[in-house]
Amino acid sequence: MVNCKPKFIRLTSLLLFLWMGGSALLANAQTQINVSGTVIDENGTVLSDVNIGVVGGATLTKSTEAGTFALVVPVNSQLVFSRVGYARQTHQTGGSSVTGLTITLAAEQETLEEVVVVGYGTRDKNLFAGSAVSLNAEDLNKSSISVGNMLQGRAAGVQVSQNNGTPGAGLSIRIRGTNSINADSEPLYVIDGFPASEGIGMTIKPEDIETITILKDAASTSIYGARGANGVVLVTTKKGTDKKSNLNVNSSVGYQRVIDRYDLMGSYDFALRRNRMSEANGELPPYSAGRLDSLQSGILGTDWQNEVFQVGRVNDHSLSFIGGTNKTGVYTSFDYLGQEGVVVHSKYKRIGARINVDHHVSDQFTLSGRVFGNYGIQNDLPLAPSTINGFLKQVLSANPASTFDSGVPPRLDAQNPLHFVEAEDRENTSYRTNGYFSMKYEPIRDLFLQADFGADLNRTEQFYFAPSTVPNASATKGRGSIVSFDAKELIFNPTARYNRTFEKHNIGLLAGYNYQTYLYFEYGTNATNFASDNLGYNNLGTAQNFTSYSARNRTNRASWFGRVDYDYDARYSLTATYRIDGSSVFGKSNKLGYFPSVAAAWNVKNESFAEDVTWLSQAKLRASYGLTGNDRISPGISLATYASNNSTKYTEDGLTTVNGIAVTRLSNQNLKWESTKALDIGVDIGFVNDRIVLIADYYDKYTDNLLLDRNIAPSTGFLFRTGNAGAVSNKGWEFALQTVNVRNDHLEWNTSINYSRNRNRVRELGSNNADIYVGSVKPDGAANFEDPFIIRVGESIGSINGYLYDGILLPDDPALTTTHPNAQAGDPKYVDANGDGILNTEDRVVLGTGVPTSFFGMTNSLGYKGFNLTVVLQGQAGGKLVNVQSLDMMDPLSTGNVLASTEAETWTPDNPNGTLPQRGFYGTSHGGWVNSRFVESSDYLRVKNVTLAYQVPSSLLSKIRVAQLQLYVNAQNLHTWTSYTGLDPEIGNLVSNDQQNRNVGRGLDFNAYPLAKMYIFGLRLTF
Amino acid sequence: MNYYVKPTLYVFLLCSFLPISCENGLQEESYSVFDETTLTKPENGLQGVRGVYAALRDNGGNGYYAGYLHQLTEYPSDIVTTKPDSRQGIQLDQLTYDASNSIINDVWASIFRLISRANESEYLIGKIDYTGNGESEEVKMQHLAEVRFLRALAYYDATSLWGDVPLNLKSSADFTEADENPPLVAQATVEEQIVIDLQYAQEHLPLSYPAELNGRATKAAAQGLLARLYMRRGEWQKAADKCGEIITAGEYDLRAPGEGGVVALFDNMNRSDNEFIFVMKSSSEPGSYGILSNSFGIQSVPWDYNRGWGNFPIHREFYAKFNPQDQRRQLLLGTYKALYGQIITLPKEFGGEGGSLPDTVQAQFTFGLKYPHVNNYNYAGYNNVSIIRYSDILLMRAEALNELNGPNDESISLIDDVRERSNVSAIQLSDFSSKETLRDFIFDERGLELFMEGRRRDDLIRWGRSATNGADPLLKFKEKVKPLLRDQNTYSDAVNYALYPYPIQEIQANTSLDISINQGRVRQ
Known part of the structure; x- marks a missing residue:
């Protein structure tokens, strides 16, 4: 409370200023004149109910029925x-x-081209001084299943990556690089004006979206203060005001399948290999001559990739109504999506509905409501890249010489390698209901008072059951759990806007307050010792032992903000914003944050000297600078807490469990938001009637006070500590070029290209700048735990840290006695990078970054008569992947299946040309499996989305009372050019799902759910 | 229309008041965890104590005393070896480990997690008003004594494995930035602290507990650990006295042959015995898997026997050392019927039954049965993991007296107590002509009695130290430990195998350390 006063004064003066601006207009009393006439529209029809007044004043009268x-x-x-x-x-x-x-009013144009949707309002595109990408429905990827899919390859500086191909899995979006190490780096989503704490994921139906605007620079996002640092995605859904009534049916069916497969050893070769291995160990060979014959002739044996990969069907249907008068507009929709995965036992289903209503009660008073709700059911697979749980590793290494043709499905056959995939039931359901209510009132002309109320209710439930027949539940006689996460977010958001024009000066003012409260409740039950495997999580009561937990917390946010938009003669424009943000997650001594920003633009085209330059259709220079924050840390981190959980249980008599407590976290009273200072300089330039438009931006962001989980010495008893330390910079270029190549009566060909390049560097890491190692994992029981990723000053986030592979140690290699004293011939050889004469962990170097640095997207749209072809290419460069999947499938000592080439490539004294170490890379006494041999470029160029649509001529349709019928074919991930040797370069699996791994540990290809090629056939009917 | 205006204006009026609330309503609200302000009762003190006991297994089936510690203390020894495909284990067994060995890293983190929990509980208990809340001051001191005993145990292990280690006795609430980067403290200084803690503990711990609490630390546990420390330091008189105090108090004895002897002692169903002075307890309750279990059972035995993992194979030569009458040999797997029907046995020259293929398979190794395993995939073993055992106390006193006085009647009688319990013939004072011969005999006897109980590495080093008067602690280690799996000539004179390398996780995160501190601890 002590430092409360100054901010309040600041706010009061803002309101005062606003009020004075309004009252100044009313003090005008001079000689009066009479004015009368008629109002008509462009067609000459008289218009009634036209509001007439003096600029800045109240409505004085209205036109009559006769206009x-x-x-x-x-x-x-x-x-x-x-x-x-x-x-x-x-x-x-x-x-x-x-x-x-006679006054002629022109019908309002579709003004989407002219205005940019910004936080709490819109801005004339010519005057907008920040950096944003506005995408209308037609600029978004067709037949997309999620909002993330819609944006892939479409916007410069917006990296959308699909690391996980599981149906229903969300995509990750990064705007202008990764700012954070431990805090969430996903952008803030604002759905129809509602800043949502939860991401969008699959919960918004792509079909409902009218526009998406992505705010990238600090001046545009600082109106969202402590939540704006990662960029803001404004989603605007459709509304029916002044639209013709239409009922739309959009229905599509399709299928998807894996992009590629591994070339694994066949059953016969595998059996021979196992026999040889057994003989070498002095054991009896497991496969007899008779078995070998059967395997060779194909009578026995199984291709497990055939068993685990499937063709998945995709069904996407929606029904929507849009329409309204100038007073009332309605948009409502209902949709169903069903998607089978490319791996057995995985699928996703979503059902949802939406109602958007807008009603002009009077000229001054408008009400809007937005409600949507949906639920999704995802059946996923164990993806953790650990040895026991990753389904891909388990199935790919399954014995191909085994045969399961007894007619018993894998779900019931405990010996079948697919059993644990098929028999474990995993179901994640999510429910989202989002209601938003807004009142807008215009007490005097151009002063808009608006109050928004909203609720965003999210509930996720995870059900899991493993029967007693699968390995990780056999000891416990089955294992089941139900976990529920319940998040409720309530918002109250009043704003006041005022616009005023003095001759050529135009001023817009905004002041607002935002109160959000986020309530979180999580609970779960784990059950073991099931009486039978039949009922699973549908009746946990059949189990005998239970552990339960629950957790509840609340986050409150209170914010005050204001903005001044000014322009002179539409030539010079200036925008300044200021926001004060309070959040309960911050430590005691840092409850409030302050976020100013300023942006300016010079619209050169509107200068008199440029007016006659006909080839130049637009030209604008922009610059902005601002401070934004990121407050997305889990609540409660600033406190030290004592936990009571499994790690604190003990027994004093060898039977009864007693529970203790133990400290789990070091406290931090000074915890606060991360702050990002960002500069943006840009130019918008258009030629020949905007047939060529180029938008270029340079940005420079510096984020400090990072919310950092610093590694601290294990000898403290803690492995890490969370605090504000360290800094990260992101600098980059973005280019977007839109051209209309051909435009005539029959043919229209448009191209848009975007390219962005980001340079990310870690600048500081706390007082000791100690490296942080990320993603501790061992891909196999025989392997050492290694940390594939490192956060190091001077390197980029996502850096891969490992050894430089230098071939195989030959029997006479001098390194055996110098740098590799514990090795033997046939082991891998690594470079003694620091030259200290011994190979140890100090010889690891940065082998690249898992986060690509350049992104490219290109869309060609070709329209000819009723046909329309859209091809979206998308690519990335500068990133690397650690191809652990290959590494793991090339282990010469593995008794499971391996890549077909493994034996031929393995070095032995008899095969001196082999390139694979005799004992593989696991558990060597020197070096490690994270090494340059398996760090590969993830560059690719991909045909992301191809749509061919045909609009059936309306002459044919009018007879059947159909307004429009469009038939289309869509293909996604159709072709990829890449040098990456794994299944797909876009893939990446996370060692764990914590934020540090999401930001840093992205370049690991191991046990990842593969991406799919998708083919869709659909029709769109409008009545 | 006007009736819409008023409510709207009210709303805005409300808005303009709200900002005044400022920082109010922004205090942290987390409802589901304890913090210092809620932990003010004696029962919270007890919870703190239990949290420290729980750290003995460090959250799971393998951590610290639930398995990994024994890999550090048994693999590099003359009795236990490892599986050829256990890469981390091979590094330990073959003495080719370096700072990144995961077992070394894991045990280090576990030890210091226990220490941190102990420090935290000490601080918490210290603040709790016991007498004002219906408990006696004695209970408070007993709680503190338990916590300090466990801290001393962890520091004992840390100094055994690494020598100089960071010494931290602060609660995290008092941490400064320097405390996040603790320097190494001389082993002697750490040992002083161990002695202080144990002296406090032996004073305030009870002689015994009721049956339902018998997993908690007693006075004899503190005395036994103190004796162990004195033995390590060669302070023979103090060690002999401490062992003597335990013997005189009479709370503990050997499990008599009439009660099944040593074999019954290690039976799965035997949940406690007064031969165990301090054990890490695991629960046999269903549902304790992964929480209150340990994986010794499944780790110890081979797959062919009853689906174990066979991670602790024992050299055949060790089996051969037992007299066939010795009941302790029944704690080893000599001959058994495999899951698939064959008989698996040791060759005759190693004391097995011999035989040949196809009916009989000659075993390359034997396996221990001190941690019996139930015949299933269940790695939720609930065996007692002995930390201090009465026979160890007897043998320590016998050894200390021999070091002080040479062969003597009491030493012989103490050894005979241990031998006779297992049906082995008594030894005579006249069998031993010198301190050296009795010393060598005692260390062999300790091997037979205490194998797979985590003592062997300490013993080998102490043996070497005694034999050379401190000049070469590794004398016996290098003589006895044969890294057979790969290269017997692995020994490097530049490496002090008595000290493990500091783990890489510590070096990376602790600015007080750098990689050069492992000079002489890893093969270069």
């Missing part, structure tokens, strides 16, 4: 005529009365 009006105003007034659905028209009166005036 006529008469009023008394001061001399030299500027009259304004407005009506919903029509562009506002002004008329300057002279010094004397006038009659018979």
Whole structure:
């Protein structure tokens, strides 16, 4: 409370300023004149109910049924005529009365081209000084299943990556690089004005979206203060005001399959290999001559990739209605999505509905409501890249010489390698209900008071059951769990806006307050010792032993913000914003944060000297600078806490469990938001009537006070500590080029290209700048735990840290006695990078970054008569992947299946040309499996989305009372050019799902759910 | 229309008041965890104590005393070896480990986690008003004594494995940035602290507990650990006296042959015995898997026997050392019927039954049965993991007296107590002509009695130290430990095998250390 006062004064003065601006207009009393006339539209039809007044004042009168009006105003007034659905028209009166005036109002254009949706409002595109990408429905990827899919390859500086191909898995979006190490780096999503704590994931139906605007620079996002540092994605859904009533049916079916497969050893070769291995160990060979014959002739044996990969069907259907008058508009939709995965036993289903209503109660008063709800059911697979749980490793290494043709399905056959995939039931359901209510009131002309109320209710439930027949539940006689996560977010968001024009000066003011409260409740039950495997999680009561837990917390946010938009003659524009953010997750001594920003633009085209340059259709220079924050840390981190959980249980008599407590975290009273300072300089330039438009940006971001889980010495008893330490910078270029290549009556060909390049560097890491090792994992029981990723000053986030592979140690290699004293011939050889004469962990070097540095997207859209072809190419460069999957499948000592080439490639004294170490890479006494041999470039160029649509001519349709019918074919991930040797370069699996891994540990290809190629056939019917 | 105006204006009026609330309503709200302000009762003190006991297994089936510690203390010894495909184990067994060995890293983190929990509990208990809350001051001191005993145990292990280690006695609430990067403290200084803690503990711990609490530390546990420390330091008189105090108090004895002897002692169903002075307890309750279990059972025996993992194979030569009458040999797997029907046995020259293929398979190794395993995939073993055992106390006193006085009647009688319990013939004072011969006999006897109980590495080093008067602690280690799996000539004179390398995780995160501190601890 002590430092409360200054901010309040700041706010009060802002409101005062706003009020004075309004009242100044009312103090005008001079000689009066009479003005009368008629209002018509462009077709000459008279218009009733047109509001007429003086600019800046209240409505004085309305036009009659006949379109006529008469009023008394001061001399030299500027009259304004407005009506919903029509562009506002002004008329300057002279010094004397006038009659018979004819005012023509033009129907309001689709103004999406002209305005940019910004936080808490819109801005004329010509005056917008920040950096944003606005995408209309037609600019988004077709037949997309999620919002993330829609954006892939479409916006410069927006990296959308699908690391996990599981149906229903969300995509990860990074705007202008990764700012954070431990805090969430996903952008803030604002759905129809509602800043949501939860991401969007699969919960918004792509079909419902009218526009998506991505705010990238600090001046645009700082209106969201402590939540704006990662960029803001504004999603605007459809509304029906002034639209013709239409019922739309969009229905598509399709299928998907894996992009590629591994070339594994066949059953016969495998059996021979196992026999040889057994003989070498002095054991009896497991496969007899008879078995070998059967395997060779194909009577026995199984290709496990055939068994585990499947063709998945995709069904996507929606029904929507749009329409309305100039008073009321309605958009409502219902949709169903069903998607089978490319791996058996995985699928996703979503059902949802939406209602958007807008109603102009009067000219001053508008009400809007937005409600949507949906639920999704995902059946996923164990993806953790650990040795026991990863399904891909388990199935790929399954014995191909085994045969399961007894007619018993894998779900019931405990010996079948697919059994644990098929028999374990995993179901994640998510429910989202989002309601948003908004009132807008215009007490005096151009002063808008708006109050928004909203609730965003999210609930996720995870069900899991493993029967007693699968290995990880046999000891416990089955294992089941139900976990529920319940998040409720409530918002109250009043704002006031005022616009004023003084001759050529235009001012817009905004002041607002935002209160959000986020309630979180999580609980779960784990059950073991099931009486039978039949009921699973549908009746945990059949189990005998239970452990339960629950956790509850609450986050409150209170914020105050203001913005001034100013422009002079549409040539020079300036925007300044200021936000004060309070959040309960911050430590005691840092509850409030302050976020200012400023942006300026010079619209060169509107200068008199440029007006005659006809080839130049637009030219604008922009610059912005601002401070934003990231407050997305888990609540409670600033406190030290004592936990009571499994790690604190003990027994004092060898039977009864007693529970203790233990400290789990070091406290931090000073915890606060991360702050990002960002500069953006940009240019928008258009030629030949905007047939060529180029948008280029340079940005420079510096994030400090990072919310960092610093590794601290294990000898403290803790492995890490969370605090504000360290800094990260992101600098980069973005280019977007849109061209209209051909445009005539029959043919239209448009191209848009975007390219962005980001340079990310870690600048500081706390006072000791100690490296942070990320992603401790061992791909196999025989392997050492290694940390594939490192956070190191001077390197980029996502750096891969490992040894430089230098071939195989030959029997006479001098390194055996110098740098590799514990090795033997046939072992891998690594470079003694620091030259200290011994190979140890100090010889690891940065082998690249898992986060690509350049992104490319290109969309070609070709329209010919009723046909439309859209091809989206997407690519990335500069990133690396640790191909652990290959490494693991090339282990010469593995008794499971391996890549077909493994034996031929293995070095032995008899095979001196082999390139694979005799004992593989696991558990060597020197070096390790994270090494340059398996760090591969993840560069690729991909045909991401191809859509061919045909619009059936309306002449054919009118007979069957159909307004429009479109048939389309869509293909996704159709082809990829890459040098990557794994299944797919876009893939990446996380060692764990914590934020540090999401930000840093992205370059690991191991046990990842493969991406799919998808083919879809659909139709879109409009009645 | 006007009736909409008023509510709207009210709403805005409300808005303009809200900002005044400022920082109010922004205090942290987390409802599901304890913090210092809620932990003010004696029962919270007890919970703190239990949290420290729980750290003995460090959250799971393998941590610290639930398995990994024994890999550090048994693999590099003359009795136990490892599986050819256990890569981490091979590094330990073959003495080719370095700072990144995961077992070394794991045990280090576990030890210091226990220490941190102990420090935290000491601080918490210290603040709790016991007498004002219906408990006696004695209970408070007993709680503190338990916590300090466990801390001393962890520091004892740390100094055994690494020598100089960081010494931290602070609660995390008092941490400064320097405390996040603790320097190494001389082993002697750490040992002083161990002695202080154990002296406090032996004073305030009870002689015994009721049956339902018998897993907790007693006075004899503190005395036994103190004796162990004195033995390590060669302070023979103090060690002999401490052992004597335990013997005189009479709370503990050997499990008599009439009660099944040593074999019954290690039976799965035997949940406790007063031969065990201090054990890590595991629960046999269903549902304790992974929480209150240990994996010794499944780790110890081979797959062919009853689906174990066979991670602790024992050299055949060790089996051969037992007299066939010795009941302790029944704690080893000599001859058994495999899951698949064959008889698996040791060759005759190693004391087995011999035989040949196809009916009989000659075993390359034997396996221990001190941690019996139930015949299933269940790695939720609930065996007692002995930390201090009465026979160890007897043998320590026998050894200490021999070091002080040479062969003597009491030493012989103490050894005979241990031998006779297992049906082995008594030894005579006249069998031993010198201190050296009795010493060598005692160390062999300790091997037979205490194999797979985590004592062998300490014993080998102490043996060498005694034999050379401190000049070469590794004398016996190098003589006895044969890294047979690969290269017998692995020994490097530049490496002090008595000290493990500091783990890489510690070196990376602790700015007080750098990689050069492992000079002389790993093969270069």
